[in-house]
Each structure stands twice: as C-alpha cells, then as structure tokens.
Amino acid sequence: MKKLLLSVILLPLLGGCLGVEAVKVLAYAPGYIDATVTIAGRLYQVARPISDQEEYYIGRAVAGRLLATYKLSENRKLTDYLNLVGSSIVLHSDRVDTFGGYHFALIESEEPNAFACPGGTIFVTTGMVKFASNEDQLAAVLAHEIAHINNFDGIAEIKKSRWTGLFSAIGTSAAKQYGPDEIAQVAGMLDEAVDDVFQALVVSGYSRDNEYRADETALTYVTKAGYDPASYREFLNSLIRSGRATEGGIIKTHPSTAERIDRTREKTWAKADPALMQSRTDRFFTAVK
C-alpha cells in the first residue's frame, strides 16, 4: 500500500521533471515486478508479472545453492512418496502448473525443515519427515511450502534494484537476443536475485505476514485435498513441545509458532474421516520405514 501511495505521489513529479507524458500508476499484485528505468534517455515505468520462465530459472539457481549446502537423499521410495503427497496438494493450489512443474525432494539433515524454491521445487529434510507423525502432517508441511510458491514470497524478497538493473540492461537493446556483454551482466543480476531469495529462505526467514498468509493458504489447500486440517495445528503444537520451534526455515522465530497456532484456531474446518486418515497414516509408515 505504501508503495502504491509513493508511486501516486512520485511518478507524476518524475514525469513532469523529465518531460515524460502519460505517466500512470500501475497495478501491483503478487509476482509483479516493477521499476522506473531510463532507456535511451527517456524515463519509463515498467511493470509486468515475473514470467514463469524467469521464476523457473531463479528457482533452479536457488535449488542449486541449497544442494551445494545439503546432501540430496537417494531414498527413492520416500522421494516418490513425497511427490505423491505433494502432487495431491498441488492439484488444489492456485497454480497447478508452473513453467517446470512441481518437484519434491528429500535432503539429508536432522534439523526438521523445508524449503520452497520459486517455480516449484520443494525440499524437505529427513528430520522433518521423522518429525511428522502421519501423512496429514507431512501434507501440511508441503502445503505450507506450496503456498509460499503460489504467493510468490520468494520472488518478493528480490530487491527492487535488481529489477531496475535487469530492465535497464534488457530494454537498452531492442534485439530479442542478448549480446555477449549483456549475458555476463544479466547473469550477475541473476546471482544477486538468487542471493536475495536464498537469504530469506535459509537465513532471515519470511515476514510475519507472509508466514500467516502461507498458513492460511495451506489450510485451504489441505482441506480441499481431503486431508485433516487439524493436523496442521497438531504439527505446529508438536514443534513447540519439542522445543525446536525457534530454528530457521519453516519453523523460524517470527511469527512465533504459538501465534501461528492461535491464527489457525480462528477458523473452523471440517474434520477428516478417521478411517481414511488411518489408511493414510499406515502408508506413511510404510514409506518412511
């Protein structure tokens, strides 16, 4: 909202100073990238949604950095199972198809954690799988990560200056293809953008509002899919009981897990069929054995 107000105030002033006509305020929405850039001596206000392809390449690079830190698990049975649970949720998400699709993978770490890379690759630690008590809790974790992707939370972490640099570089030349100098320059910008996302994902965490929104979105997804929404709260509760609710990633300190539980309590959801839930729990234990 602040950004919108600033644009309303500043853009006409900028336009007037630089002799630019027809400056208008552009709509902002999740996944929208915008910047004011000078191209061939003229000032432009550029706004467009990030393309699926751009999101994909940022996500691949973020995933590549995570895999430089964490060891990829070779447990085929559990990886296949993760992909089935995750895909069951994706079908009920706001973006069923992304440029490269959704892929779920297991990484070796005792720390219970999960990471969503923009575009659709989601990593879950072996510690997180051990921490979950049943399939419905694991589905809740995956739904939370899918929600971050659908809400473009990773992309939103990229500093505006990166887009200004990118638009200036690619707008200068009208050619559809990059020249050799542009390739090196834009690759450097990709590196900076990846660093912004990586910092949020692994080090600083998302904002309180983004976490609340991801919880809320995830609860909608699991409920639509037929999973037990109460499992989401149970999972957060068990994090508190374990004393591990103050670590990074999905269980980061802000917002506090207790606050997140309070928020999920605000809504009443239909209870899942206990017999079906038991059959899901049985196959969970078969997969994690």
Next chain:
Amino acid sequence: MFSRSLFAVICIMYFLAGHASAETVRIGTKTAAIREACRFLSPIKISAQYNDELTVVTQQGDWYRVRLRGTEGCIHKSSVQTKKVELTGTTATDKHSASETEVALAGKGFTPEIEKEYQEQNPEVRLDLVNKVEQNRATPLELEAFLMKGGLRLPE
C-alpha cells in the same frame, strides 16, 4: 448463379471473420498436456511445448477447450501465458520504439543462456543435481491411485 455466388461470398466472409476473431493463447510452461476432458488426470491427447499457439474454442471455468495442429482438447489456465508487459511514460511519437522496447522487456529476462553463464560464474551451484530433482514427479496413473486409496479428492 447469383445466389450461388452470394452464398460463396457469405461463406468466405464467415470463414474470414471466424479466423480474424479466433482467440489464441500461448503455452507458458516447458510442456503442457492437452487432455481429452476438462479435468485433471484426464487422458492426454497431445503435448504442447513452451510458446506453442493454441486456438481457443471455448472457455469453461478454469479450463480452455483449444485446438492445436488439428487436435482439440482441454488445457488448464495455469499452463497458458496471460501476462504482458506494461510500459508507461512514452509519448505518442515514441510508439514505435516503445513497442520494440516492450518486446525486448517481455521476451528477455532469465533464459537458458543466462543460466549457462551463471553456472560458469558459480561452479559450486549444483544445477546437475537440480536436473536430477526435476525428474521427480508422480505419473497421472500413480497419482490417481494414491488419491483413491487415501480418500483424497480431485478438484471439482
């Protein structure tokens, strides 16, 4: 004779009007399935590639009934591009150059050639393993069986 010619002219006009107004969409994902019916997990009739242009026959909720290379089928809205660049701050005389700039701004960005350069600049980043992770996916048949056994739902 006159009525035959008139009929032919009307037919041609209808044909041209149909083509001129036919809505098209482009594929926004690497590959996309065009399915027999407008629902997930329906059998795939044909696969489309990124940027393929499809003719829209009708739109039903979140699904498009489309035609590609003579084959008609259904595609979900999340597989097609609906996005375009907005560029303001141009004057009427700048329209031509603005249009070229818009094309560049919309068409470039992060691409395979940028990723290749990025990998050279950052050899420690494990894109080789990311390629492996991207092989992980549940097949429609496996997913359908998994949903059924677990009492889970398909979207309505």
